[in-house]
Amino acid sequence: MLRALAFTVLSISLVVGENSSPPAKGQNVVILLIDGYGAELFNRTNSAIRVGAEALLTNGVKAGYLRPVFPTLTYPNWFSLATGLYVESHNFTSDYMYDEEHNIYFERDEGPNDTNHIWWEGLPDPLWYTVGKANIDVHCYWFGSCHRPHRDLIVQVPKPRRHNFKNHDVVNVFNHLEGIFKHVKKYQQYKQQLVLLRYNGIANALRQFGEESDAINDALSNADVLIRDIQEKMTQHELLDSTNLIVLSDHGLMEIYEDEKYYIEDCISDLSLIQRVVNSLSIMMVYPVEGNTDRIFFELKSCDQWLALGDYDSEESPVVQIYRKEELPDTLYWKHSRNIGPIVLIARPGAAIISRDLPTNEVLETHYRDLHVHSGWDNHNPEMQGIFMARGPAFKPNEEIPSISIIDIQPLVLNILDIESKHTANGSLENIQGVLTAGWEDRTATDDASTTSFLTAACLTVVGTLVRHLM
Ligand SMILES: [Zn+2]
Numbered sequence: 001m002l003r004a005l006a007f008t009v010l011s012i013s014l015v016v017g018e019n020s021s022p023p024a025k026g027q028n029v030v031i032l033l034i035d036g037y038g039a040e041l042f043n044r045t046n047s048a049i050r051v052g053a054e055a056l057l058t059n060g061v062k063a064g065y066l067r068p069v070f071p072t073l074t075y076p077n078w079f080s081l082a083t084g085l086y087v088e089s090h091n092f093t094s095d096y097m098y099d100e101e102h103n104i105y106f107e108r109d110e111g112p113n114d115t116n117h118i119w120w121e122g123l124p125d126p127l128w129y130t131v132g133k134a135n136i137d138v139h140c141y142w143f144g145s146c147h148r149p150h151r152d153l154i155v156q157v158p159k160p161r162r163h164n165f166k167n168h169d170v171v172n173v174f175n176h177l178e179g180i181f182k183h184v185k186k187y188q189q190y191k192q193q194l195v196l197l198r199y200n201g202i203a204n205a206l207r208q209f210g211e212e213s214d215a216i217n218d219a220l221s222n223a224d225v226l227i228r229d230i231q232e233k234m235t236q237h238e239l240l241d242s243t244n245l246i247v248l249s250d251h252g253l254m255e256i257y258e259d260e261k262y263y264i265e266d267c268i269s270d271l272s273l274i275q276r277v278v279n280s281l282s283i284m285m286v287y288p289v290e291g292n293t294d295r296i297f298f299e300l301k302s303c304d305q306w307l308a309l310g311d312y313d314s315e316e317s318p319v320v321q322i323y324r325k326e327e328l329p330d331t332l333y334w335k336h337s338r339n340i341g342p343i344v345l346i347a348r349p350g351a352a353i354i355s356r357d358l359p360t361n362e363v364l365e366t367h368y369r370d371l372h373v374h375s376g377w378d379n380h381n382p383e384m385q386g387i388f389m390a391r392g393p394a395f396k397p398n399e400e401i402p403s404i405s406i407i408d409i410q411p412l413v414l415n416i417l418d419i420e421s422k423h424t425a426n427g428s429l430e431n432i433q434g435v436l437t438a439g440w441e442d443r444t445a446t447d448d449a450s451t452t453s454f455l456t457a458a459c460l461t462v463v464g465t466l467v468r469h470l471m
Contacts (some may be wrong), residue, residue: 038252060391084425
């Protein structure tokens with residue numbers, strides 16, 4: 001109750017700030033995140049349902065692919081997108097996590113403990129916070145965690161527009177487009193806008209029906225119409241000179257091979273020595289009963305079933321790699337996170353590790369039944385790569401770059417909006433600077449901007465103090 005009161009006060013102060021802010025000097029950014037839309041899938045999609053995307057690309061920039069972070073699951077990548085950081089710096093290690101100290105699970109927004117503050121402790125500022133603090137309007141449409149209070153700011157997101165995986169429906173972004181672009185147009189002279197949209201139709205169709213289905217064609221077509229409609233609205237409201245559109249995905253999805261499914265139980269002589277497993281298919285974290293880590297590690301490491309499969313595969317690495325947490329490769333930028341089990345199993349792309357008897361969290365058990373495709377595997381695998389395309393005043397027309405990383409997006413968006421982050425991102429503008437329009441390197445906070453930030457900051461500090469007193 002007190003918390004709610006404090007944030008209400010904050011939102012009033014933001015409204016006051018809105019009315020008194022000086023004329024906007026810069027550009028707007030609209031991001032459309034399309035869940036699970038892989039670069040390979042985009043490339044094999046029929047050109048008849050890539051019309052909106054082609055229009056965008058003629059006027060903008062395409063990356064050959066967008067590299068996700070490891071593991072190529074949703075939550076790790078959403079937070080890398082929001083912070084510009086590798087997983088070990090934001091701690092969202094996977095879609096399912098276990099906290100040993102508090103004995104609770106994180107279950108991709110579907111569990112009773114998912115709103116517990118411990119998961120967010122030490123989380124560096126997400127994009128919407130940094131942008132909101134700079135007195136820029138933030139609008140969120142099913143963008144994960146956007147509505148969650150962070151430090152002294154909360155982005156007001158009406159409940160029907162909040163992301164929740166419990167709701168399996170395909171979200172309807174279409175109905176909101178006219179309202180969004182009317183708003184952008186109306187505030188054009190006064191205030192910059194950041195709009196975060198997410199479309200889940202492609203990932204939903206792939207997971208339920210696989211790539212060889214009518215459902216996926218419909219979803220791909222819908223995504224393309226969405227990309228087309230957004231550009232039409234931008235044209236209609238004369239926003240093409242002021243507003244940038246970035247279309248991207250968090251990772252690709254690929255088929256789970258029926259003949260490469262492995263039960264972890266087949267490697268363990270005494271199941272009572274394992275307390276729990278967390279995640280399955282592409283990765284699995286194993287929590288042995290205290291004092292048994294060495295034994296379980298050895299049994300898993302020497303288990304026959306996932307060693308190379310005869311002559312044909314003798315050149316390849318084992319189907320499943322077994323690591324102690326501290327021995328995980330540095331190149332994954334993952335092992336220094338909280339919420340990783342003492343032993344980690346990582347499957348080769350397409351292969352799957354499953355548990356039939358070991359204790360795990362409830363949501364996980366139901367979620368992985370009947371999945372056709374999945375992600376989480378090697379973030380260098382071609383099928384795991386996402387898409388990136390963008391047009392607007394910040395981007396040169398008809399350009400292509402080989403690749404961009406998901407950790408480059410936060411620095412890119414902040415550069416376009418001309419604001420600075422409190423933390424230094426792991427990503428950078430290095431990959432994309434060649435196709436940005438002139439002046440990108442000078443887009444640091446100007447006097448104008450710092451005055452604005454100062455006024456907002458002063459206002460927020462007062463409220464921040466109040467929040468601390470009330471809590
Ligand atoms: Zn995802």
